[in-house]
Amino acid sequence: MQAEPDHLPIGRFAKAAGIGVEAVRFYQRKGLLGEPERPPGGIRRYGQADVARVRFIKAAQRLGFSLDDVAQLLTLEDGTHCSEAAEFATRHLADVRARLRDLKRMEAALSQLLAHCDSQHGSVACPLIASLHGAR
Amino acid sequence: MQAEPDHLPIGRFAKAAGIGVEAVRFYQRKGLLGEPERPPGGIRRYGQADVARVRFIKAAQRLGFSLDDVAQLLTLEDGTHCSEAAEFATRHLADVRARLRDLKRMEAALSQLLAHCDSQHGSVACPLIASLHGAR
DNA sequence: CTTGACTCCGTACTTGACTACGGAATTACC
DNA sequence: GGTAATTCCGTAGTCAAGTACGGAGTCAAG
Structure with a gap:
């Protein structure tokens, strides 16, 4: 067929x-x-x-996101009643924003490492841990 | 002690x-x-x-990131020789940027949902799937 | 200096997210 | 219309990332 x-x-x-x-x-x-x-x-x-x-x-x-998280996100996609949707969405949005913050810091740390690395050779350390300091 | x-x-x-x-x-x-x-x-x-x-x-x-990924990131923190570090960092940076792109799209979709939701009640759908279209 | 909590270290169990297996039914190709 | 590849569906095994257990050694409060 x-x-x-x-x-x-x-x-x-x-x-x-x-x-x-x-x-x-x-x-x-x-x-x-x-x-x-x-x-x-x-x-x-x-x-x-x-x-x-x-x-x-x-x-x-x-x-x-875990598959359970994804399941919730998909209920938003599928269209739930607004009041429940708003609750899930608010929570997930806060979560997404926290991740964004950390990822941005990580991006900054990595690209600085590369900048340093390009300009001089030898060994360099990358303050990744410090970059996420204050993360939860 | x-x-x-x-x-x-x-x-x-x-x-x-x-x-x-x-x-x-x-x-x-x-x-x-x-x-x-x-x-x-x-x-x-x-x-x-x-x-x-x-x-x-x-x-x-x-x-x-998986623990294996984290292990690599930590070798950057710990300071490796520059040439290897640059290789890892470049790869991870691309990865981080791809995630950032997807997360930003997700944030936009979720906050739009909330904006809609606030202004009118009833049921709303959230085009999350479409928002990540073109993702890999 | 004893007693209860904590550490050490090895092995075993659990959970989340798949992946593999196998036999009966269905489909596709010649 | 036969046969090789797929699909179906249930059960079982795997891998990552922990969590739990248990007996011997160590610490610390009275």
């Missing part, structure tokens, strides 16, 4: 999303990803929206 | 750093943290520099 971009069987879907077939099923069990309807005596098909969803999951994970 | 800030026994040290005693030993086994000398028939003592080091480890983890 058609393997067009919005009727991908699980194997192609997983490849398109950059994960394994087993990981797809794992995310479905965790509730991060829906199981498309299975036509009687047929197989499930996946679309581009599913691919984007998985890419988001992987991106958020790289930013240090 | 003295329990002054630079002669902490492992229990106080762990508490000061916000982790458990077992985690301290675990980081030592991983090489993230040195084992202070043990005076013959005595116990090891830890100082503020160790506390700061552990705090850095935890902060970096929250930013999505």
Whole structure:
């Protein structure tokens, strides 16, 4: 049958999303990803929206969010009632901003290291620990 | 004996750093943290520099770095020869910048959600997935 | 100088996030 | 329409990052 971009069987879907077939099923069990309807005596098909969803999951994970965090973020995406959404979003936003602060400090420390390194050779230390001082 | 800030026994040290005693030993086994000398028939003592080091480890983890990544970052802190340092630092810097980009997008999406949410009640969706589109 | 808390060190268990396996059903290709 | 590749689904194993346990040695308060 058609393997067009919005009727991908699980194997192609997983490849398109950059994960394994087993990981797809794992995310479905965790509730991060829906199981498309299975036509009687047929197989499930996946679309581009599913691919984007998985890419988001992987991106958020790289930013240090657990799958439980990602699940909450996805409920925001999916549209919850405003009052609950605001609560989650506020908390996650504070979290995101704290991470941003630390990452910026880290970027500064690393790029200063490189600047030093370029200009003179020998050995240099990088005050990474000090740069995040006051972090929590 | 003295329990002054630079002669902490492992229990106080762990508490000061916000982790458990077992985690301290675990980081030592991983090489993230040195084992202070043990005076013959005595116990090891830890100082503020160790506390700061552990705090850095935890902060970096929250930013999505694995302990192996953190180990590399710490070699920069500890001061390596410039040529190797530059290589690591360049790679990590690119990584940090990619994360920064994604986090900024996420921050924008979340704060927009809140802005919408404040101004009108009912249900709102948050285009988080779309906000990271083009992420890797 | 004893007693209770703490340290040391090795091994084993737990949790989160997958990854692998295997047998029955479905699909795709010639 | 047969057969090789996929899918399905359940169970089990793996790896990272800890956490817990336990017995022998050390410290510190009375």
